[in-house]
Amino acid sequence: MYILYGGDFTRAPLVQWVLEEGKIDYELRKIDILNGEHRSAEFLAINPAGLVPVLITPEGEALYEVAALMLYLAERHQLTELAPAVTDPDRGLFLSTFFHIAGDIQSEMKRFHFPHRFSLRRHDDAAIQELAKSMVLSRLSVMNTRLAARGPYVLGSRFSLADFYLSFWIAYLDRQAACEQFSSIARLYDLVRSRPGATPYIEDTEKAADAYALMMKKHPGGVIA
Numbered sequence: 001m002y003i004l005y006g007g008d009f010t011r012a013p014l015v016q017w018v019l020e021e022g023k024i025d026y027e028l029r030k031i032d033i034l035n036g037e038h039r040s041a042e043f044l045a046i047n048p049a050g051l052v053p054v055l056i057t058p059e060g061e062a063l064y065e066v067a068a069l070m071l072y073l074a075e076r077h078q079l080t081e082l083a084p085a086v087t088d089p090d091r092g093l094f095l096s097t098f099f100h101i102a103g104d105i106q107s108e109m110k111r112f113h114f115p116h117r118f119s120l121r122r123h124d125d126a127a128i129q130e131l132a133k134s135m136v137l138s139r140l141s142v143m144n145t146r147l148a149a150r151g152p153y154v155l156g157s158r159f160s161l162a163d164f165y166l167s168f169w170i171a172y173l174d175r176q177a178a179c180e181q182f183s184s185i186a187r188l189y190d191l192v193r194s195r196p197g198a199t200p201y202i203e204d205t206e207k208a209a210d211a212y213a214l215m216m217k218k219h220p221g222g223v224i225a
């Protein structure tokens, strides 16, 4: 049995969705990041990096980094419909996109949500946020061109983890602007959003994104320090 440390306003639903898709047994333990629970001695003993999500494997190993957790579960449980197997010709494009989301989109989303960590001057925050958003949009623009030529999913007609991963971050962005600007991204987002297993996750993520945006307005110095 796995234990997933997640919680509201975290990326843990990405891992939870894989667990559910794979019908894998797990227990969810919620960490309240808005109240700094991820910095408590108890949680730091589990993940000294103080980051959520964390997955405890059946062997008791504590793993983190959301992309790694998704891939690890898909591979360990042979969910080859979600992640092409090692010898599958689709594997290259899958990995390339998956790591691009992890390294170049997700990291900008962190900057978008935590602009106060990237400058000592609070009046820089709005510009940092705008810059992060425009970086994500420029990455989406490249993806949009590729999806227009070979879509509707990242792997053409084949849905994969990469589509869900991308949709999660689109839900957290200014999704209306992104979908209005990029029709192939909008198509992918709609397709993922209407998958029965994914719908509740994407809907909850949209609500969380809207609530977080409101909190950011109320706490310009940072929702989480």
Ligand SMILES: N[C@@H](CCC(=O)N[C@@H](CS)C(=O)NCC(=O)O)C(=O)O
Pocket: 009, 010, 011, 012, 033, 038, 050, 051, 052, 053, 064, 065, 066, 067, 106, 110, 224
């Ligand atoms: N690279 C890590 C980043 C994890 C991360 O930043 N998690 C957020 C929640 S989604 C967090 O723990 N934030 C608390 C903080 O940064 O203080 C991953 O992708 O799993």
